[in-house]
Structures are given as C-alpha cells and as structure tokens.
Amino acid sequence: MSDTPPAEPGLRERKKRRMYETVSDTAIRLFLEKGFDAVSVAEVAAAAEISKPTLFRYFPAKEDLVLHRIADHEQEAARIVAGAQGSPLRALRRHFLDGLERCDPVTGLNDHPEVLRYHSLLYGTPSLAARMYAYLERSEAALADALGGDLDARLAAGQIAAVRRILALENWRRIAGGERVEDVRADAVAAAERAFDLLAKGLPYLSE
Template sequence: MESSRLRGVPDGSTLRERKKAQTRSALWSAAIELFLAHGFDNVSVAQVAAAAGVSKMTFFNYYPTKEDLVVGPMSEHIDEPARVVRGRGDGEPAVDALHRHFLEGLARHEPTTGLCDKPNVLAVLRLIFTTPSLTQRTMAILSESSDVLAAELGPDFSHRVAASMITGVRNALILENTKRMLAGESADAVYPSAVADANEAFSLLRSGL
C-alpha cells in the first residue's frame, strides 16, 4: 500500500520530495515486515529505523509513533467522504454522491471499501485487528472522518447527525467486507452481496432509517 504512494509522486516533484517519499516508503515497508514477523508490540522504533537504513530521529521526523506509521495510508482517506460531497454535481444529494462513490470503489475492489483480498492488504488488516492499539487508532480515524464530513455538510447540529449516520453506514459496510475478506472469502465472490448490502444501507439512509 505504501509503495503506491511512492509511485504517485508527481514527475515534476523536487529531488527533496522524491527522497522524502522514498524514505517514508522504506520505513513503512521495513516496519510492516518486522511487525508481521515478530508482532507489533515486540518491535521497537530503533529496530524499524535500522531495518530501513535511517536513524531513530529520522523515523520520528516522518511518524510520531509506530501506530501512525501503520495507519498512515488509511489516515490519508479521512477526508474522502467530505471530498466526494464537495465535488458532487449540481443538485446531486450528498447521500447519492457517497452511494455512487462507494459502489465505484467496490467495483475496483479498493481497500477503502474493505473489499480487497490482496495478500499484502490482508496481512496489514490482520495486524491492525489483532493489535489493540492499532484497532483503537483505526476507530479514531473513522470517527475523525465523520467530523470532517460534518464540517463539509454544514454548521448545524442536524449536519453533525447526518454525518454520523452516513459515516456509520459506510463503516458498517467496510467492516463487514473486511470481516469476510479476513475469513478467506474472495473479493470477486463477495462483490455481488457487497453491492446489495451497500444499496440496502444507503436506501435506509434515504428513508431516514
């Protein structure tokens, strides 16, 4: 997952930006390999830095904690629902835009929908959901996504309620898909029921539950 972020560095980026992306990618790759082999709590920041060929201080220049490193790719999507709402077409309801976007993600088997059975993605997910501190950080990211969406929808209490409902539905769908992937089902096999679940869930949103 992190390597895709490195590939996404624009061609016109500066040498400094490319170097930073390479260091970040090296840290992430080294850390995940160590965490999967020895357990998250059994690997120190110093060990991760050494495996990546950088200093411990360099690690902290990029990631405040080990938890931040693991959930880094996920945290980049905190504002995704808000961005979808902001970029929707004229007259398109926010729920419709988010429904459409989620279905598009399912069709591409994007990790952000939970419907991804790539071995490297599943390995990181198993790490997250078997490590309490990482599970806690993941839940905090999902909660923060709701706050950002609420700010995009508007300033009123009703907007915060709407954001909570929308985010709750998305999270339930993501976690259900993730659970099925971790249980060994394939993304292709689960896709039809994942689409049906998404359609039902967003219909419930439109009807006010």
C-alpha cells in the first residue's frame, strides 16, 4: 500500500466546492427564515448572486440545496467498511459510538440550535424527506457494494442502514423534544451497543 498522501484538490476543484457550500448555505438560511416552500429557486439564485441556470448545474433539484450539507456522509459507511482492518461490523459500531462521543449531528445527538433547526427543516418538509429516501438508498447501495455486492451483502446493508437511521432519529426526537444531550447520551450509547449486538448475532460473518 502506498504511503503517498492524496493530492490536494486543484484550484478549480476548490472553487467548485466553495460554490456548492456558498449556494447551499444561502439556500438553507432562506429556507429556515421563510420556509422551504415559500422560497423559490430564483430567490436562492439571486441571493447567491448567480443565475438560475448556473444554480441548476450545481443542484439539479431544489431539495439538493438542503441535502448537500450531509452529502459527504452518503458514502461514509462504505468508506468505513473499505478501510476496516478487521470486522466490518466492529468498525461501523466503533464509528457510530465515536460519533456519539463527538456529538456528530449525523447521530442525532446534538443540541446546537442551528443543527436542530436544520433537522426540523429536513424531517419536517415532505419533499425533503422524500428526497432523503433516495440519498439513503444510494448510501445503502454503496455499503452493499463494499460488503461484496451479492444478495447477502444487500440484505446486510439494509439492516445496518436501518439501525444507523433509527438510532439517529430516536436521538434527534428526544433532543428536539427538549431533552439535553447530557441526559440522552447514556441511553444513546446503550441503545447503539444493543443494536449492534443484535446485528452481530444476525450477521456473524461480518463480526469475525
């Protein structure tokens, strides 16, 4: 395996990334202020100081303006499995538990006001929730490929993806309901340990 570090992205790629982030952040700010359905794509383009056709080159659908914020996580489970030194399931368990320790927003265990508002926007807007389903499908498919790509891998990926999603939603539901991170953390860790124990029992070949 090569020890050569990955090449730094070039200027064009960095500018492209900044454009994605700027436009997405602008859109989310407007959506949080006025509501997703009350803001047009044209308004977002004007606020970001780009043309509407340019916006659509970066974001094919209005919903993608919101989902871009979590786009980096789409391949996350697949990357963890691909880089695992031992058991894929142990690596995924450790990563989720580490996320809880860091209060990673993806685990749902985060009470920062901006994170809560973002999650409320995401889960409370029907068209965003529907678009999120496609994101989850792609994430699950990538994980299945990393696990081998056959039917067993697809079945395992579906179970793992469901566990990660349900754990995060339960944490978010409690935090959004007014509970503090400090009061939820122990339960969140215990639930994650229990859920991954169940996965290990059902998928022993991924736990060895």
